[in-house]
Ligand SMILES: [Fe+2]
């Protein structure tokens with residue numbers, strides 16, 4: 567998902583995942599088993615803290631980088647209504663980034679460290695944002711599929727064991743549903759439009775469907791960190807389960823649009839009560855996560871450029887605040903002296 | 905690369921007149937005015953509030969969760985602070 571990078575770092579030993587059995591750890595796990603929340607100042611195992619920092623920061627980075635493919639279309643939105651909606655959606659994503667960075671900061675990391683990790687290319691963000699948004703229909707497909715997949719993942723995370731993360735997810739989920747609906751509305755309008763518009767919608771679906779399925783991360787059998795994360799209730803539902811749920815709700819939505827999923831193996835399985843679907847191209851997934859997707863370099867370049875260009879604003883704001891503080895202090899001293 | 909973070913602020917929102925301000929989240933801002941404006945922009949985009957407080961995070965003194973038991977324990981055995989502690993016959997009404 568937005569934190570799929572967690573799953574693929576096999577052999578990563580920087581996060582201690584073994585459960586010790588000290589009294590503290592036993593009490594910690596008992597609290598989690600009883601569905602109690604963990605708050606910032608409570609004792610927690612180092613592995614729990616580190617896993618959360620990585621998961622929440624990857625999630626935050628994804629919200630921030632996720633603004634880029636959509637920002638690409640703000641000035642070219644086909645009507646004022648669409649432009650206002652797209653702007654509002656992108657603004658929400660900036661807010662999501664902020665909620666998540668704030669939640670992460672309660673775990674004793676600074677905003678600066680987190681931002682640096684992203685800009686220096688040391689941190690991961692969701693593979694999905696490394697695909698280009700080449701037509702207006704892509705904005706429809708992103709809202710419908712990418713936000714749809716995000717919602718599927720984020721709803722169970724509202725019950726995450728870490729209080730600040732869970733609260734951030736609750737806020738985010740409230741805001742997400744408009745994102746998906748505005749995307750689907752764009753698709754619907756195109757699908758009911760001219761033959762060329764319908765082709766554009768189908769083309770967007772063709773390009774975004776498989777990358778959207780990759781958002782849920784590797785198959786459960788290849789997801790080494792999952793078991794511990796489930797035990798800690800940092801992750802509540804497995805990758806494959808969420809992916810299946812997403813396919814099951816999305817296929818009928820595509821049918822309604824009169825569009826065809828780009829998967830010849832896709833068919834309803836009456837026995838299982840689910841859709842069967844084809845194999846994901848895991849090699850492509852791996853390549854994109856490793857930095858070799860179509861837009862990885864462009865995204866990093868744009869983030870770094872934006873950060874550099876904003877530097878003078880950040881510095882000026884601090885200097886201004888400092889000046890006002892000094893002036894207020896001088897005034898107080900003068901009054902006291904009178 | 906490294907530069908100084910803007911200070912951290914805690915944001916409290918009054919959802920409507922008559923309700924208390926409730927903690928909504930936090931943000932970084934250079935000063936109080938900017939904290940207020942940023943809080944409005946991120947935390948009240950859909951009419952979530954009619955009043956905002958921002959407080960420097962460093963100004964908050966919190967109780968220590970390690971001492972939770974000892975700190976809150978004194979209230980545990982004072983059941984006479986609750987109305988149900990007092991026995992009044994059924995026949996007495998409106999009390
Ligand atoms: Fe989001």
Ligand SMILES: [Fe+2]
Nearest residue numbers: 659713742745
């Ligand atoms: Fe979204």
